[in-house]
Amino acid sequence: MQEKVAQLLKKNQMSVTASRTKILELFLASQGALAHADIERLTNGFDRVTIYRTLQTFVDKGLVHTIPTADNSVRYALCKDECSQGHHHDDHVHFMCDDCGNTYCLDHIHVPAVHLPQGFVVKQTDVVVSGICSNCTLR
Amino acid sequence: MQEKVAQLLKKNQMSVTASRTKILELFLASQGALAHADIERLTNGFDRVTIYRTLQTFVDKGLVHTIPTADNSVRYALCKDECSQGHHHDDHVHFMCDDCGNTYCLDHIHVPAVHLPQGFVVKQTDVVVSGICSNCTLR
DNA sequence: CTGGCTTTGCAACCAAGTTGCAAAGGTTTT
DNA sequence: AAAACCTTTGCAACTTGGTTGCAAAGCCAG
Numbered sequence: 001m002q003e004k005v006a007q008l009l010k011k012n013q014m015s016v017t018a019s020r021t022k023i024l025e026l027f028l029a030s031q032g033a034l035a036h037a038d039i040e041r042l043t044n045g046f047d048r049v050t051i052y053r054t055l056q057t058f059v060d061k062g063l064v065h066t067i068p069t070a071d072n073s074v075r076y077a078l079c080k081d082e083c084s085q086g087h088h089h090d091d092h093v094h095f096m097c098d099d100c101g102n103t104y105c106l107d108h109i110h111v112p113a114v115h116l117p118q119g120f121v122v123k124q125t126d127v128v129v130s131g132i133c134s135n136c137t138l139r
Numbered sequence: 140m141q142e143k144v145a146q147l148l149k150k151n152q153m154s155v156t157a158s159r160t161k162i163l164e165l166f167l168a169s170q171g172a173l174a175h176a177d178i179e180r181l182t183n184g185f186d187r188v189t190i191y192r193t194l195q196t197f198v199d200k201g202l203v204h205t206i207p208t209a210d211n212s213v214r215y216a217l218c219k220d221e222c223s224q225g226h227h228h229d230d231h232v233h234f235m236c237d238d239c240g241n242t243y244c245l246d247h248i249h250v251p252a253v254h255l256p257q258g259f260v261v262k263q264t265d266v267v268v269s270g271i272c273s274n275c276t277l278r
Numbered sequence: 279c280t281g282g283c284t285t286t287g288c289a290a291c292c293a294a295g296t297t298g299c300a301a302a303g304g305t306t307t308t
Numbered sequence: 309a310a311a312a313c314c315t316t317t318g319c320a321a322c323t324t325g326g327t328t329g330c331a332a333a334g335c336c337a338g
Contacts, residue, residue: 015335017285047287052326070265072211093253098262112251114232114266119273123237126209126267127253134258154304156316186318
């Protein structure tokens with residue numbers, strides 16, 4: 001596992017350090033998206049600043065993308081393989097659960113095409129759905 | 140005009156004060172959405188805190204709604220008449236222009252229904268489109 | 279295992295937003 | 309039109325989230 005994570009870092013042109021390894025492991029182990037605060041809580045000893053910088057590096061290298069949320073908080077989730085350095089293909093729907101607070105990438109649900117009036121050029125469409133996730137409806 | 144604004148405030152159960160009048164005028168005069176910083180710039184003399192509280196009051200009273208944005212900044216726009224105290228009908232698409240930075244409510248473009256996997260309960264769907272707005276493509 | 283570049287931790291800083299409270303302002307009553 | 313009462317404002321202080329500069333430590337080629 002550790003080894004696999006190290007390979008993944010190298011493949012994306014990053015040197016292998018303790019914080020990057022640990023944080024990437026967290027992402028691989030997590031179902032949903034992670035916020036800076038989650039990572040701070042789940043690790044111990046890494047400086048706030050290191051976590052900010054590590055996340056930024058992951059985004060720059062195309063390993064992770066930020067998720068638009070309804071409550072204006074910043075969350076991060078692993079990219080699928082199609083994403084690469086400086087080029088994110090983030091065309092899936094995101095879901096925020098009002099109950100457990102988790103945020104999920106619904107990778108297989110693509111954002112619908114939105115038809116705009118003449119003169120508008122569409123570059124990106126973000127869809128954020130909120131409600132109750134499947135884990136929480138069961139309980 | 141001043142009178143009309145005062146009526147609008149009263150209709151929504153707010154006392155008529157200088158800051159509320161001025162800020163509501165700004166919204167009525169503005170094409171797109173306004174951020175706290177915009178209002179601070181366009182007015183002079185009102186305290187930051189007063190602007191925060193006025194915006195919050197407008198949201199509570201159903202006069203204004205917040206707009207989800209791709210860059211995690213908070214913006215406000217006038218509600219249509221269907222919105223009322225504590226009950227927003229915010230089911231239209233929002234557009235952010237990468238060029239001029241303006242944010243618009245596309246009131247007549249409704250958010251498409253998104254089909255989610257079993258077990259998910261949808262409460263709200265937010266669609267934020269970014270690109271170039273019709274004002275900026277003309278130039 | 280040495281040297282050079284990268285990353286980390288710390289401290290300080292900045293921006294956005296919130297809270298408590300006294301003073302000022304709006305509204306209602308008489 | 310003034311008094312009384314409740315609401316709103318401005319100020320100061322604080323909190324939270326995020327950034328920057330820099331010296332020390334860490335990574336990884338040769």
